[in-house]
Amino acid sequence: MTRTILRGGTVFDAASRTAGPADVAVENGWITDVGTGLDGDEEVDCAGRGVLPGLIDCHVHLTMTGADLFAAAQEPFSLQFYEGARNMARTLAAGVTTVRDAAGADLGMPVARERGLIPGPRMQISLNMLSQTGGHGDPWWPSTCVVDLLPPHPGRPPVIVDGPEEIRRKIRELVRAGADVIKVATSGGVVSSGAGPRIPHFRDDEIAMMVTEASAAGLHVMAHAHGEGAKAAVRNGVRSIEHGHFLDDETLEMMVARGTWLVPTLSAGVGLRQAVEAGVPYPDHIAEKIRQRSGDSVRRAVEAGVRIAMGTDAPLYPHGENLLELELLVEHGLSPAEALHAATLSAAELMGLESTLGSITPGKRADLVIVDGDLLDVRDLGKRILAVYQDGRAVHVADRNVPD
The missing domain is CATH 3.20.20.140 (Metal-dependent hydrolases)
Structure with missing residues (x-):
């Protein structure tokens, strides 16, 4: 079983509505660990990039x-x-x-x-x-x-x-x-x-x-x-x-x-x-x-x-x-972090999926999005999507420097 590490990105913590540096470990389609200095078999370099839940x-x-x-x-x-x-x-x-x-x-x-x-x-x-x-x-x-x-x-x-x-x-x-x-x-x-x-x-x-x-x-x-x-x-x-x-x-x-x-x-x-x-x-x-x-x-x-x-x-x-909707939510009173929460953990809870989706948490599905730049700046966020993962598998890659 391959353990893949998304290394060195800024990870959005949906539960606290904050973002900070962390590695994300993925095995067999699931998130197994989030922290710093994690070891794995393969790596995706996320330095200078943001990592969001799907x-x-x-x-x-x-x-x-x-x-x-x-x-x-x-x-x-x-x-x-x-x-x-x-x-x-x-x-x-x-x-x-x-x-x-x-x-x-x-x-x-x-x-x-x-x-x-x-x-x-x-x-x-x-x-x-x-x-x-x-x-x-x-x-x-x-x-x-x-x-x-x-x-x-x-x-x-x-x-x-x-x-x-x-x-x-x-x-x-x-x-x-x-x-x-x-x-x-x-x-x-x-x-x-x-x-x-x-x-x-x-x-x-x-x-x-x-x-x-x-x-x-x-x-x-x-x-x-x-x-x-x-x-x-x-x-x-x-x-x-x-x-x-x-x-x-x-x-x-x-x-x-x-x-x-x-x-x-x-x-x-x-x-x-x-x-x-x-x-x-x-x-x-x-x-x-x-x-x-x-x-x-x-x-x-x-x-x-x-x-x-x-x-x-x-x-x-x-x-x-x-993702224009994120910008509009901010215009109508949400902070950027709250808008992202509305599109991740809040949305998962509404749909009854919060046990497996909506946050980058061990034990949840590895649905992940890598974005260029500051993930808390939601302006034109859709134009900065570099890679999208479902169950740990890259299903869309815009930047060929991001391994699939």
Whole structure:
């Protein structure tokens, strides 16, 4: 068994949110020691470089590409999976070794990765997003056309549901199809045809059923949610609020008291505004929703002590450029170390993976990222990725001076 030492780098300690010089020993895909002067059979010279745990993006859509969602809806059905394979590789090269897919990916994608057919991050999948009739995930448009970005197929059940009993059955179908997490829209959204983010969707008894049935299967619920829809989701026990615009003080207080996570997806807003400016032909009412600013919910959440985990909503900002989110989190009140924590140990805890991922700790998987320069300077961090390791194996090497 080969013992490899990552020698002389500045290692990010996610638990203490600090960084300092250390060696990291890796054997058989696991971290076995962290310290100074470690001995091994092989070495990777990390002098002048930073060593991070594999980063985690808690909100992606790997089968989607680009911000022009209407063009995407006109593509051949199977193209999404070929593009998904490319998006997985781009995400991994960005130092993101684990993701939570928030609708789109089916069970075949993580299985293909696990079998070594395609490179990509570890995955938790939701398959699709529960929506009420006329809700954020309902593909019906006023023209009576259907513009479905996530058309159902045997591995991705249809998800328009109304009432607790429909919800009970649908969650069981999602679990049967391989879902690791249940995704729901408890409010309107920006890029759908219907209500905007301030309009709540689903009633308390419906959201409570989602949480009950998911819990019975050992799963959590993640909620696309804004405003009053977010408040209802928190009140009924969802694990995380995704996006989270227009959160009032009462909602933030509830999130702190209940330990509810916020996944801000700040990159999505940047990407959508850039798409409008570039002339992507959104309908006028959607373009107007995109132009509207969402307030300061994230900064207020940080100040209130809400737990934050990183998520990007890629591809609304491109796959492979996920680490812009770190810069945006800093702009909204986190320190650089806290932003990195949101993308490592916090994200692992949200996803229930903290026992094996999220920090450079003996006994955890050797998912590691080597970066050039100061790892606590998150500006343009994605452009400074030198090497990415999964289970101790180099899966992306940008600098050929870093052995693979």
